[in-house]
Amino acid sequence: MSKKIKVLYIAGLGRSGSTILDKILGEIDGFFSVGEMNYIWDRGLIENRVCACGVPFRECKMWKEVLCEAFGALDRIDAQKMQAFREKIRTRHTLLGLLPRGKRFLSARLGKYPNEFQRLYQAVQSITGSKIIIDSSKFPSHAYLLKMLSVIDLYVIHLIRDPRAITYSWQRKKFDPGTGIFMPTLSPLKSSLSWLAWNVIIELLWNNSDQSAKYMQVHYQDFVTQPKVIIENIVRFVGESPSDLPFISKNHVDLAHAHAFSGNPTRFHQGKIQILPDTEWHSQLKLRYKILTTLITWPLLMRYRYALAPRHPALE
Template sequence: MGTGGEVLLYIGGYGRSGSTLLECLLARLDGVVVLGELEHLWERGVRQNQRCACGEPFADCPFWAEVGRTAFGGWDQVDVERVLALKAAVVRQRHLPRMLRRSLPPELANQAAEFTGYHHRICDAAQQLTGARVVVDSSKFPPLAVALAHDPAIDLRMIHLVRDSRGVAYSWSKTVARPETEDGEAMPRYSSVHSSAHWLSHNLAMQLAGRLGRPVLRIRYEDLVADPEATVSQAWRRLGLPGPGTLPMEDAHTIELLPTHSVAGNPMRFTRGRTVLRSDEAWRQGMPRGRRLLVTLLSAPLLLAYGYRLRSAQEGS
């Protein structure tokens, strides 16, 4: 990506799996700039002017204003409708069977190249402004990772972040406000069946993304929270990322989180200051047994493949 040897590190998987936590941790590494969920930049940032993680509306954030100027001569110089049309043509679950081919049909290849070109320019601009060697996009959405994997100008590495499907389903059942919106609009809530189906499809898609020849490393949310320093440093080494990848932990589970310019994502991106990391296991007591059993049955093959136990969740232990 670009001429400076920088890397785009993409965090993929399904929502409520800890991607914002991971992004906040990676923001503490030297030579890293985190940008949030770039998949939503055009709609939530440019069009809706939602708040950046720094607290400013997107249009008033000096960082994003400078990124726009560096990349395009200003955000007002971009045909946003064109970008969103390209995104609809390329970055959707329904397009994955075609997009996962190593060689794309000419029209689709042209659309993908044009769309990822915008992404590329944003990441290059962020790198130029910060001097970072690693740019982090925590969009999660597998179709975007697949589209980016087709762009030879991007040095793409991927972290496939997974979390126990029962914890994910329980989290999606709760009401969570979006502090970046003016009216505190709530994030969507999903049924157990809906979240289980998407947990399966997103995680399977991230596994398949590795077929395109880009490095993909799977890590578990539970392992990240249990030992963040070791999990991040091991991921850094295995993906061949520049720098030591050593988190500045105060102790095994405590770290100072700094402000970022994450453009979209979980409300945790607004967290700053001394933070104690604890695994969110509320689902073990709070999730009704019938719902827990349903999610376990629906997602059992991948749960086992990822090293999760089935019986303990059914018993609530």
């Protein structure tokens, strides 16, 4: 029987710092980042977005080799069909996975779709020779799908950030050089409700006695204030030894090219990067949005020990 493939999955609502976390982990010897693998059919094959290595996805040597190894040839893949399958498992559907009958229902609904990902992750491991594959798809649904595959040994990092910072980030206009257009925005109401729902679902699915050994919470503010310590903890969490990390000081990293075709524009960053907390939201988020976000998310704010009325860090 072949050895299981270790996948380190970053789960959590977008704008939580997942892209830079993924990038740093991907620099470690034996680790390889695939970015947001759940978008491979649309953002990769159909839209042909620019890979972090600088060429369009379909021209990227690494992805061409992976797809040929997995499926024989690029033109053998029906990306539209695969994308339609992905819609059969949305975040809300994963709650069915908590019930025995629901598990069977989801399994029947997805058919052979999870096996397509099995071929992909097997091909990534074989082409890159990596021990650990990092996937920052973030969706609880994609983690659920990976958990269905017996060949995958899944480790989940639950990345959590103050929802007021997330509300602000989802409102900010950010240009994505990978698409040539601005990144999507979300209303404060929608981002707050999504933050609440996603964190509850991730905890229900992974923070329990069956899974807890392979579940780790990482708080954004811990990661950005002591990145080296957090990366060391994550490396130990997946059973590896934290030596030869890409840090040149306790909060500076040296990044090379990667192959993420989707994610925050940070995926294109390379060279020496300083990891710093982004505190702009404290002064820039409108008071009414701060109040709205706090009212919607307060149960989990308390659970994660965020202040209901946060003070600007400069005043502390």
